[in-house]
Amino acid sequence: MTTRGMLIVLSGPSGVGKGTVRKAMFRDKKRDFVYSISMTTRKPRPGEVNGVDYYFCSKAQFEQEIANGGMLEYARYVDNYYGTPLKYVNQTLDAGKDVFLEIEVNGAMQVRKKCPDGVFIFLTPPDLSSLKKRITGRGSEDQKTIDKRMLKAVEEIKMMRQYDYAVVNDTIRNAVHRIERIIESEHLRVPRVITQYEKMIGVVKK
Ligand SMILES: Nc1ncnc2c1ncn2[C@@H]1O[C@H](COP(=O)(O)OP(=O)(O)OP(=O)(O)O)[C@@H](O)[C@H]1O
Ligand SMILES: Nc1nc2c(ncn2[C@@H]2O[C@H](COP(=O)(O)O)[C@@H](O)[C@H]2O)c(=O)[nH]1
Numbered sequence: 001m002t003t004r005g006m007l008i009v010l011s012g013p014s015g016v017g018k019g020t021v022r023k024a025m026f027r028d029k030k031r032d033f034v035y036s037i038s039m040t041t042r043k044p045r046p047g048e049v050n051g052v053d054y055y056f057c058s059k060a061q062f063e064q065e066i067a068n069g070g071m072l073e074y075a076r077y078v079d080n081y082y083g084t085p086l087k088y089v090n091q092t093l094d095a096g097k098d099v100f101l102e103i104e105v106n107g108a109m110q111v112r113k114k115c116p117d118g119v120f121i122f123l124t125p126p127d128l129s130s131l132k133k134r135i136t137g138r139g140s141e142d143q144k145t146i147d148k149r150m151l152k153a154v155e156e157i158k159m160m161r162q163y164d165y166a167v168v169n170d171t172i173r174n175a176v177h178r179i180e181r182i183i184e185s186e187h188l189r190v191p192r193v194i195t196q197y198e199k200m201i202g203v204v205k206k
Contacts, residue, residue, distance in 0.1 A: 003195055003196055004094060005092060006033075006093075006098045006099075006187065007089070007093065007099050007101065007119070008033060008098060008099065008100045008101070008118065008119045008121070009103065009118055009120045009121065010022065010100065010101065010102045010123060012124060012169075013149075013153030014104075014152065015125075015131055015134045015135025015149065016125045016134070017123065017134060017169040021123065021172055022035065022100065022102050025100075025180070034099055035099075035100045035102070036092075037051065037053075037085075038055070038083060038084055039056075039083050040054045040055070040057070040062075040083075041057060041059050041062050042056070043056070065085075070087065071084060072110075073103065073110035074107060074110075075103075077152070078148045082104065082107065084101055084103060084107065089101075098183075105155075108120060108162075109162060117191070117192075119182065119183070119186045120163040120164045121164065122159075122160045122163040122167070124157070124167065124169065125168075135149060167179055
C-alpha cells in the first residue's frame, strides 16, 4: 500500500508573489509534487491559459460544482469565486504524490479543518510598500481592484498566525529555497515516516 501524499498549502496576500514563486519552483527542478489547478469565475488575464493557470468557468458552472460536492474548498475573493477541485487532489494524494495548492486564506482554513496534517505556508512581503509596488507593477488590475486587494491584504496578513510557517518573499530565489527546506523537513516528521515503518513491523510480526 502507498503512503498518502502530503498536502502543501501556500497562501499570502495578492501580489506578494505566490504565483511567481510557485512557477519558479516548478521551472527550476523536477518536483516530487504536483500543482492543483484551481477553478475560477475570474476572466483570464492576457497570457493566462485555460487548464494551465486556472479552469476558467461561469458563475453558474462554479455553483453547480459546489452543489455537486466537487470542491475541496472555495471562497469568494474580490467579486469572484475561486476553488480547488476535490477529485484531483484526492486521487493524487491517494496515489502517494504530494499536492501543492496556492490559495487565499479563507480557503486555506477550510482545508486546514479537512486536512489537519497538511503543511500551511504563508508567503509574506518584506513590507507593505513592496506589496503595493508589486501588485501595481504587475499591471493586471485596475486601480479600484488594486485598492480592494490591498485592503484584503491587511486582513490576510492578520491570518498569518493560523499557518505553520511564514516565508518572506524578498527574492524569488530565497523564497523558493525556504519553501523547499520546509517541504524536505516536513517529510522527516515522525508522524509521516512512522506509517511506513508500522507497515514493515506489521510484516515482520506476521
Ligand atoms: N521577490 C520578488 N521581488 C520582486 N518582485 C516580485 C517578487 N516576487 C514576485 N514579484 C512580482 O510581483 C508581482 C506579483 O506577483 P504574483 O502575480 O506572482 O503574485 P501573487 O501573490 O500570485 O498574486 P495574486 O494572489 O494576485 O495572484 C509580479 O509582477 C511579480 O513579478
Ligand atoms: N480559496 C482559493 N483561493 C484561490 C484559489 N486559486 C487561487 N486563489 C487565490 O485567489 C486570489 C486571487 O487570485 P488571482 O489569480 O485573481 O490574482 C489569490 O490569493 C489566489 O491565491 C483556490 O482554488 N481557492
